[in-house]
Amino acid sequence: MMKIACAMLILLMVGALTLTIGIQTLNFEFAGVEKVKAESPSNYYVFTIEIVGDSYTIAIETDGTIEDFHYTNFTFGWDGVGATFYNITIPKSLNNTQILAISSVYQGAFKPNDVSMNTTHYFVYYSDWWVSTLSDIFFGSPSVKLSISSYTTYVGFRVNIEANVTYRGKPLAKWPAIIVAYVAPLRGDVWAWQWMSLPLTLIGMGNTTQDGIYSVVWMPTASGAWWISAGLANPWPPTDGDYPEEASDSLCLTVIPYADAVFSVVSNATVSGLSFNSTSMELSFTLDGQSETVGFVDVFISKTLLEDPEVLEVYLNTTKLSPEQYLISSMDDSWRLHLEITFASKYNVSIIIPEYPLTTPILAFLIFTTSIVTFYRTKKIKR
Numbered sequence: 001m002m003k004i005a006c007a008m009l010i011l012l013m014v015g016a017l018t019l020t021i022g023i024q025t026l027n028f029e030f031a032g033v034e035k036v037k038a039e040s041p042s043n044y045y046v047f048t049i050e051i052v053g054d055s056y057t058i059a060i061e062t063d064g065t066i067e068d069f070h071y072t073n074f075t076f077g078w079d080g081v082g083a084t085f086y087n088i089t090i091p092k093s094l095n096n097t098q099i100l101a102i103s104s105v106y107q108g109a110f111k112p113n114d115v116s117m118n119t120t121h122y123f124v125y126y127s128d129w130w131v132s133t134l135s136d137i138f139f140g141s142p143s144v145k146l147s148i149s150s151y152t153t154y155v156g157f158r159v160n161i162e163a164n165v166t167y168r169g170k171p172l173a174k175w176p177a178i179i180v181a182y183v184a185p186l187r188g189d190v191w192a193w194q195w196m197s198l199p200l201t202l203i204g205m206g207n208t209t210q211d212g213i214y215s216v217v218w219m220p221t222a223s224g225a226w227w228i229s230a231g232l233a234n235p236w237p238p239t240d241g242d243y244p245e246e247a248s249d250s251l252c253l254t255v256i257p258y259a260d261a262v263f264s265v266v267s268n269a270t271v272s273g274l275s276f277n278s279t280s281m282e283l284s285f286t287l288d289g290q291s292e293t294v295g296f297v298d299v300f301i302s303k304t305l306l307e308d309p310e311v312l313e314v315y316l317n318t319t320k321l322s323p324e325q326y327l328i329s330s331m332d333d334s335w336r337l338h339l340e341i342t343f344a345s346k347y348n349v350s351i352i353i354p355e356y357p358l359t360t361p362i363l364a365f366l367i368f369t370t371s372i373v374t375f376y377r378t379k380k381i382k383r
Contacts, residue, residue, distance in 0.1 A: 045069070049076060051094065052168050059089040073167065085127040092120055142167040142175070146230040146249040150264035152302035152334040157222045157262050159253065161203060162215040163230035171212025176233035179203040179216055181226040181253075201226075205233065222262050225254040225271065254285070261302035269295040269343065283351045289343035299337040299351060306353050309335045313352040316341070 047058045049071045058076060060066060064083025070076065080086070114125040145164040151157060161179055165172045181201040204216030220226065231248030254271045255264045258278065265271050269289030276283050289295040306312070309328045314321045314337070327338040341347060 047076075052170050054093075054168075056091050056094040058094075061087040085125070088124040088126075090122045090124060092117070092122060142172050142232060142247045144177070144230055144232065144247050144249045146228065146251050148228060148251055148253055148266045148298075149331065149336070150253075150255070150262075150266065150300045150334070151332070152262050152264065152300050152304075154222050154257050154260050154262050156219070157255070158217050158219045159264070160215065160217055161228060161230070162213060163208075163249070165208050165212045165214065165232065165247075171208075171210065173208055173210045173212055175208050175212075176205070177208055177214035177230060178205045178233050179214070179218075179228065179230045181218070181220070181228050183226060203228070220253075220255070222257045223255055225252070225274075227251070228253050258305070261304055263302075264300040265297060266300075267295060267297040269297070269341075271297070281353045283353065285349055287341065287343075287347045287349060289341070291343055291345075294340060294342050296338065296340045297349065299339075300331070300334045301337065301351075301353065302334050304333075306335055309337070311354045312337070313354070314339070315348075315350040315352075317348055318350075 043062055043064075045060045045062070045066050047060070047069050049056055049058060051071075051073060060078075062080070062083045063085060065081045066083075067079045067081060069078040112124045113127050116123045143166050145166070147162045147164070148159055150159045163177050163179060165175055165177060179202075181203055182199065203218045204214070206214055206216075208214045214230075227250050229248055229250040250268075252267050252269065252271050253264065254274045255262050256274050256276060257263075258276050263274070263276055263283055265274055265285055267287060269287045272286045272288065274283075274285040283299070283301075287295065287297060301309075310323070312328070314326055316339075321339075325339070329336045329338070337351065339349070
C-alpha cells in the first residue's frame, strides 16, 4: 500500500507540474538503460560501465547474488537476492556527488552504513534488513549554466537566454531543457516541485544541441523584475533511475525604460530598487546576495545614451571604483558593464552616465562652417 500511495502521489505531482507550466510532453531522446553481465559471477562481482565515452570498473562483494545489473548516465543498480550486505568499490573519477541509494519507494531512502576511501576509490558498505531492496546508486548529475544578454531598445525589447548543459565536463546533447520566468517570493534555484507554488511564464522548452546548448529569445515587458530559471525537464518520476538531481540555474533580470531605451540588470543576486535619475544621469540599484559568496552583476546601457564607456563613474556603497575593478564589453546596441562582488552585506550600486554637452557638436559645426567660408573668401581674393 505504501508503494502504491507513493507512486500515486508522484504521478499527481508530475501532472500538477505539467499543468502548472501549461506544456505538452515532447519527444525527447533519453539515455537508455544498459545492462551488464558480471565478469566473474560469484559472491564477488566486477562490472565495467561506459559513461559519456569513459570506462569505469565497479566491484561489489555480497553474501547474496546480484541479478540484472544496469546503469544509465547518472546511476547504476541491480536486483539483489538473499543479500544481507553489499561492499561496493567505486572509482573516485566516476563519483562527483554524494553517495545516494534509493529503494523502489523514493530517492534517497537509504544512506550507506559506512563510506571510506583511499586516493583513488570510495568504499561503500550497506548492511541492514532493507538491503535486498537496493535499487540504484546515484553518482553524478548534470550542470546547468544560465546566461542572459539584453537588448536596450524599447521598441521590440527582447533578451537572449542560453542554458549551457554539461555532464562530467562534456556537453550534454539532446537533453530536454526548460526555461521559465517567475516573480518572488522564492528566489534563485527553485526547480522541481517548488514550481507548483509559483505563477510561471514558460519561455522555452526543447532539446540541447550537440554543444549542450539550449537558447531562446524572450520578449518581456520593458519594465519589471523576474527570476529566470533554466533546468532539465523531468517528465519521468524520480524513482525511474535516470533522474538528474538539482540540475538548474537561476538569474535575476530587472529592467526599466528611459525614453527610447531600456536599462537592464542581470545578476545571480537579488536586484531591487532599480531607478534612473534623468537629471543627474544616475542609474542606481541594490544587490543582496548570500554572505561570503561571489556574485556578479551585468548592466546593459544603450549606446544611444553613452558614446564612450570610459567616462562612466561606478560607485559601490559610495566608493568610486577604478576601471580595473569592472569590465566593459561592446554588444550590438549596448555596452555591458560586468562587476563581481564577494558579499558581506547589501551593496548599493550607482552608475553615473556623463552627458555630452550640446555645445560640443554645435561648436564643431561652427568651426567647420567658418573654415569653409574662410577658404572661399581667401580663394576669391586671390583671383
